[in-house]
Amino acid sequence: MTQDKIRGLVVQSGGPTAVINQSLVGILTSAQKHNAHLETVYGARFGLHGVLHENLIDLSHRETQDQWPTLAQTPGAALGSARIKPKAQDTKRLFQVMEAHKIQYLFYIGGNDSAEAALLIGAEATANCYPLRILHIPKTIDNDLMMTHHCPGYGSAANVVAHFALADDLDNQSFQHSIKINVCMGRHAGWLAAASAWAGPHIPQLIYMPEIPFQLSKFVQDVQWSYETYGRATVVVAEGIADHLINGTGLGDQDMDEFGNPSRLSGTGKLGDYLVCAVEKHFHQTLNIRKLRIRSDTWGYIQRTLPNMVSTIDANEAFRLGEAAVTHAVSGISHKMLTLQSQGADVPCDVGLCPLEDVAQKTRLMPRDFINALGNGVTPAFLDYLKPLMDPITPVQMLKEPRLIQKKLPPYQR
Amino acid sequence: MTQDKIRGLVVQSGGPTAVINQSLVGILTSAQKHNAHLETVYGARFGLHGVLHENLIDLSHRETQDQWPTLAQTPGAALGSARIKPKAQDTKRLFQVMEAHKIQYLFYIGGNDSAEAALLIGAEATANCYPLRILHIPKTIDNDLMMTHHCPGYGSAANVVAHFALADDLDNQSFQHSIKINVCMGRHAGWLAAASAWAGPHIPQLIYMPEIPFQLSKFVQDVQWSYETYGRATVVVAEGIADHLINGTGLGDQDMDEFGNPSRLSGTGKLGDYLVCAVEKHFHQTLNIRKLRIRSDTWGYIQRTLPNMVSTIDANEAFRLGEAAVTHAVSGISHKMLTLQSQGADVPCDVGLCPLEDVAQKTRLMPRDFINALGNGVTPAFLDYLKPLMDPITPVQMLKEPRLIQKKLPPYQR
Numbered sequence: 001m002t003q004d005k006i007r008g009l010v011v012q013s014g015g016p017t018a019v020i021n022q023s024l025v026g027i028l029t030s031a032q033k034h035n036a037h038l039e040t041v042y043g044a045r046f047g048l049h050g051v052l053h054e055n056l057i058d059l060s061h062r063e064t065q066d067q068w069p070t071l072a073q074t075p076g077a078a079l080g081s082a083r084i085k086p087k088a089q090d091t092k093r094l095f096q097v098m099e100a101h102k103i104q105y106l107f108y109i110g111g112n113d114s115a116e117a118a119l120l121i122g123a124e125a126t127a128n129c130y131p132l133r134i135l136h137i138p139k140t141i142d143n144d145l146m147m148t149h150h151c152p153g154y155g156s157a158a159n160v161v162a163h164f165a166l167a168d169d170l171d172n173q174s175f176q177h178s179i180k181i182n183v184c185m186g187r188h189a190g191w192l193a194a195a196s197a198w199a200g201p202h203i204p205q206l207i208y209m210p211e212i213p214f215q216l217s218k219f220v221q222d223v224q225w226s227y228e229t230y231g232r233a234t235v236v237v238a239e240g241i242a243d244h245l246i247n248g249t250g251l252g253d254q255d256m257d258e259f260g261n262p263s264r265l266s267g268t269g270k271l272g273d274y275l276v277c278a279v280e281k282h283f284h285q286t287l288n289i290r291k292l293r294i295r296s297d298t299w300g301y302i303q304r305t306l307p308n309m310v311s312t313i314d315a316n317e318a319f320r321l322g323e324a325a326v327t328h329a330v331s332g333i334s335h336k337m338l339t340l341q342s343q344g345a346d347v348p349c350d351v352g353l354c355p356l357e358d359v360a361q362k363t364r365l366m367p368r369d370f371i372n373a374l375g376n377g378v379t380p381a382f383l384d385y386l387k388p389l390m391d392p393i394t395p396v397q398m399l400k401e402p403r404l405i406q407k408k409l410p411p412y413q414r
Numbered sequence: 415m416t417q418d419k420i421r422g423l424v425v426q427s428g429g430p431t432a433v434i435n436q437s438l439v440g441i442l443t444s445a446q447k448h449n450a451h452l453e454t455v456y457g458a459r460f461g462l463h464g465v466l467h468e469n470l471i472d473l474s475h476r477e478t479q480d481q482w483p484t485l486a487q488t489p490g491a492a493l494g495s496a497r498i499k500p501k502a503q504d505t506k507r508l509f510q511v512m513e514a515h516k517i518q519y520l521f522y523i524g525g526n527d528s529a530e531a532a533l534l535i536g537a538e539a540t541a542n543c544y545p546l547r548i549l550h551i552p553k554t555i556d557n558d559l560m561m562t563h564h565c566p567g568y569g570s571a572a573n574v575v576a577h578f579a580l581a582d583d584l585d586n587q588s589f590q591h592s593i594k595i596n597v598c599m600g601r602h603a604g605w606l607a608a609a610s611a612w613a614g615p616h617i618p619q620l621i622y623m624p625e626i627p628f629q630l631s632k633f634v635q636d637v638q639w640s641y642e643t644y645g646r647a648t649v650v651v652a653e654g655i656a657d658h659l660i661n662g663t664g665l666g667d668q669d670m671d672e673f674g675n676p677s678r679l680s681g682t683g684k685l686g687d688y689l690v691c692a693v694e695k696h697f698h699q700t701l702n703i704r705k706l707r708i709r710s711d712t713w714g715y716i717q718r719t720l721p722n723m724v725s726t727i728d729a730n731e732a733f734r735l736g737e738a739a740v741t742h743a744v745s746g747i748s749h750k751m752l753t754l755q756s757q758g759a760d761v762p763c764d765v766g767l768c769p770l771e772d773v774a775q776k777t778r779l780m781p782r783d784f785i786n787a788l789g790n791g792v793t794p795a796f797l798d799y800l801k802p803l804m805d806p807i808t809p810v811q812m813l814k815e816p817r818l819i820q821k822k823l824p825p826y827q828r
Contacts (some may be wrong), residue, residue: 016588045816046590052828054821057813067814093826100822167719170490174430177459180715201612269683269712297714298683301594305581307808309722309780394721396488399471400481402459407468408514412465412507 008041008058008329010101011048013110013117014083015141017153018160018310019318023109023137025072026322028059034330042103047082048117052093056101066345072319075156075305086117091124098132103161104331105133106413107322111140111151116360122335133334135325138357139318141304143191147354148339152321153304155314155389157185158195160306161236162393164299165196169203169234173398178293179223179233179279183272185303186210186238188363192303193238194370197378198390205233210240211365211374217277220282222376227283235275239298242271246312311391316347324351345388422455422743423517424463424473426523427531428497428570430556431567432489432574432724433732437523437551439486440736442473448744461496462531465508470515476568483627486733489570497531500531505538512546519547519743521736525554525565529751530774536749547748549739550770553732555718557605560776561768562753566735567718569728569803571599574611574720575650576807578713579610583617583648587812589707593637593647593693597686597712600624600652606717607652608784611792612804619647624654625779626789633689634696636790650690653712656685686710725805738765759802 010027012020024043031041040060044050057079058064071078086094098106108118118136125132138145141157161184172180182204186192190209197207205226208214214237226233276296285291321338328336337359340349370382426434426440436459445455454474471493472478485492500508512520522532532550539546552559555571575598586594596618600606604623611621621639622628628651640647643707690710697703735752744748751773754763784796 012588016585034776042819043816045818049590054818054823054825054826056819057816058819064813064816067811070809070811071813073808074584074812075581076812077588078813080590081588082590090828096823101819163720163722164716166721167489167716169428170488170721171715171719174426174491174495174719176463176494176496268687268710273682295715296682297716298712299714299716300711301585301709302578302581302713305585305588305727306577307580307584307810308577394487395484396721397481397484397489398488399478399485399492402457402471402478404459404468405456405472405515409468409510412466412468414504 006037006105007039007101007103008105008107008326009044009051009056009098010041010079011044011051011108012077012079012081013047013051013108013114014076014081015304016077017083017139017141017304017352018156019079019152020109020139020316021074022072022315022318023139023152023322024027024078025068026319027107027326028068030323030326031060032361034326035117037330038105038326042101043079046080047061048084048086049082049088050080052090052095052099052255073310073315075310083113084117085113086120090155091121094121095125095128095130098130100269104131107135107137107325109137109139110121111138111142112145112359112361112363115145115356119356119360122356133329133332135334136337136359137325138337138339141192142186142189144189144363144365146213146359146364147337147350149342150389152219152314152318154191155311157192157304158198158386158390159311160303160309161192161195161299162198162390163309163394165204165234165236166199166396168297169199170396170398172232172234175293177231177291179227181235181237181272181275181279181296183239183296183298184236185299187240189365190238190240190371191366193236194366194378194382196236197383198386198393200393203234204236205230206235206376207378208235208237208241208365208376209371210238210243211371214241214244216245216278220279223279224282224287237271237275239271245274269296269298272298311389320351328353345384420451420519421515421517422519422521422740423458423470423512424455424493424496424521424523425458425465426491426493426495427461427522427528429525429718430489430491430495431553431555431718432570432720433566433729434523434553435488435492436486436729436732437553437566437736439482440646440733441521442482444737445474448740452519456515457493460494462498462500462504463496464494465511466504470510480811484496487724487729489724491647497527498531499527500534505535508535509539509542509544510727512544514555514778518545521549521551521739523551523553525552526559526637526773526775527721529559529770533770533774536770547743547746549748550751550773551735551739552751552753555606556600556603558603558694558777559773561751561772562777563763564754564803566728566732568605569725570723571606572612572800572803573590573719573725574717574723575606575609575713576612576804577723578615579618579648579650579808580810581611582711582810584810586646586648591645591705592707593641595649595651595686595689595710596691597710598650599713599717599764600756601654603779604652604654604785605780607650608780608792608796609800610650611797612800612807614807616644617648618650619644620649620790621784621792622649622655622790623780624657625785628655628658630659630692634693634722637693638696638701651685651689653685657661659688677800683710683712686712720751725803727803734765742767759798
């Protein structure tokens with residue numbers, strides 16, 4: 001291969017986010033500036049599938065360029081995504097495809113599993129002396145990657161979850177004696193569930209994160225406490241707490257993807273229904289309180305791709321990481337993940353780099369001091385962490401401490 | 415009672431909406447202008463419960479006035495809501511409470527069931543010569559009230575559903591071979607499900623409304639057609655289609671409220687899970703297609719109270735109907751519901767009046783010409799109907815017709 005013929009390839013992998021295409025357009029914009037080194041950038045249709053089956057498109061093509069500005073603000077993986085762990089024969093094929101198409105730069109936009117795939121591909125490239133520069137651009141609404149202050153995609157999903165929690169608490173406040181349980185995304189870490197606390201003080205009243213072993217008996221006691229304290233309970237649980245319940249409750253029946261993740265935990269109401277039953281039993285049988293509205297919702301996939309709730313900061317950062325990936329590749333850097341490094345509360349994060357080994361197959365859980373002592377909410381330290389990522393929330397307010405006017409009649413029995 | 419002591423009372427009833435408090439503040443603002451006739455306006459805490467148990471608050475109080483502007487833009491029933499059908503003894507008590515507090519104007523903000531309650535109370539007032547002026551201000555995200563072009567609350571919920579459908583289709587497009595079924599609110603009528611079509615041309619690809627008898631065998635054929643035509647199927651079904659399935663499928667187990675409505679149909683994934691199973695069976699067993707992602711979500715209660723997705727037109731109309739209710743009451747009108755009367759596509763609706771008898775216990779279904787011939791989508795006539803209620807949708811666009819570059823290697827078998 002001659003130096004003047006180098007091509008780049010972008011792969012989008014794993015669950016989409018609202019800003020994953022910002023990173024894509026960041027790469028394309030930066031590649032255009034480096035066109036002395038980089039002839040063109042290809043995109044793989046549907047992740048590694050696209051590379052393996054040579055389903056590639058030319059993203060630097062002029063027709064495609066006209067689409068960049070709208071594409072950047074479009075949630076969802078524009079190239080198409082997949083969840084594939086490359087096997088030995090797949091890696092061999094990848095290099096055949098890349099060689100055939102003169103591809104030497106591989107930009108991998110993804111989460112933990114993608115970091116693992118990128119690490120595998122990078123190691124094979126080294127072992128086989130393929131002249132590959134591979135860079136991983138983080139994206140995950142789960143915010144659970146090591147080595148980065150936060151992950152592109154998280155801020156927008158956090159914004160959605162905070163607004164959903166606010167909406168749901170307003171709905172819940174509309175009814176007397178109402179308990180509402182919401183299941184939010186987050187298999188291993190509670191970052192997204194925790195972000196619901198951005199809705200406002202004591203909204204939601206209870207949050208459960210998978211970092212704390214979930215105990216059903218404590219949960220129903222907490223709900224009782226909220227009911228007695230606030231007259232209601234608006235609850236957010238991360239779907240991952242199901243892992244603490246999964247044995248013996250009939251919550252199984254998951255398909256596993258190739259990384260061993262249960263791929264069906266979101267999208268059904270199973271966990272919510274189960275928790276509603278437990279709360280109902282406690283209030284009806286133990287407390288003998290029957291006049292009570294108890295409901296659940298599972299927020300599902302819209303958490304990650306709502307187009308009109310994209311966080312400005314999140315969009316900018318995702319774009320900047322895409323840009324930086326190209327600059328680093330051109331300057332000879334490889335086998336790294338791009339990171340966001342905090343420079344203080346009110347300063348934008350710097351772009352950094354870390355080895356893929358430090359990210360792959362690792363999960364960054366919430367630190368204990370971001371979760372309250374009771375394990376059912378967040379601390380001010382977490383809200384401080386979250387603050388630089390978030391847009392302000394819509395100001396809303398139900399009636400403040402409405403005072404009843406004096407009664408004039410004897411009580412009524414219905 | 416002397417003429418200079420007349421008081422008004424506001425009751426919020428049924429499911430909350432994003433703009434129900436606009437109507438409340440509309441009433442309060444108008445009442446202030448008519449303070450020569452109307453001394454003050456009370457609010458009932460938690461619907462008729464509040465009237466029966468004398469849980470009343472003074473909404474004209476200066477402390478409360480400061481809250482009006484924020485209150486108006488706050489979704490959810492600020493006074494608190496309930497679903498109560500007044501019995502004979504309840505009606506008697508209502509007049510005792512109203513007499514004790516010098517209340518002669520009753521403003522009832524609600525949907526079909528509230529219109530029925532208002533009709534009952536109005537008839538009893540006439541029969542008992544209680545000097546009551548009762549006016550019903552419509553609100554329902556279901557948009558299923560007779561005699562009005564549309565209902566306050568619907569436009570905002572329609573905006574939410576359109577954005578959810580768009581988000582979900584972007585998510586769905588991110589995966590190869592993906593089928594996604596979304597369950598949307600709407601027990602009897604498909605207005606809200608239909609509004610998902612505002613997301614864009616062919617988004618979602620299929621919409622099912624309760625007006626058309628739901629046939630599972632036709633549904634799976636439609637999904638297959640969408641899959642073959644668009645490479646995916648993003649589907650929206652109104653929860654009400656469950657009524658067509660409910661016998662013999664294990665979908666029962668509903669609590670009924672006092673109006674005989676099943677109160678548990680939203681909030682669980684039952685219907686979505688059921689449809690996923692049916693589609694899975696068809697693709698796996700009948701078509702022998704197994705590499706397919708099939709998921710469902712149930713959008714739940716957030717559809718009606720998202721604070722940052724309120725439609726401007728909806729908010730204004732809800733306010734205007736509240737204002738008009740007071741003007742009409744002061745001028746001696748009673749036993750009516752306020753309506754919105756279309757004056758043409760690009761002109762704001764006029765405020766009208768209709769008898770409560772024409773609304774109570776009736777449901778306005780979608781006319782047949784708003785639903786396509788196949789019963790799985792909407793017509794241009796429906797989109798014309800919807801247009802004056804909607805804000806424009808966020809412009810987003812995935813890659814347009816991406817052309818694959820020429821392959822250079824033999825096909826790959828994984």
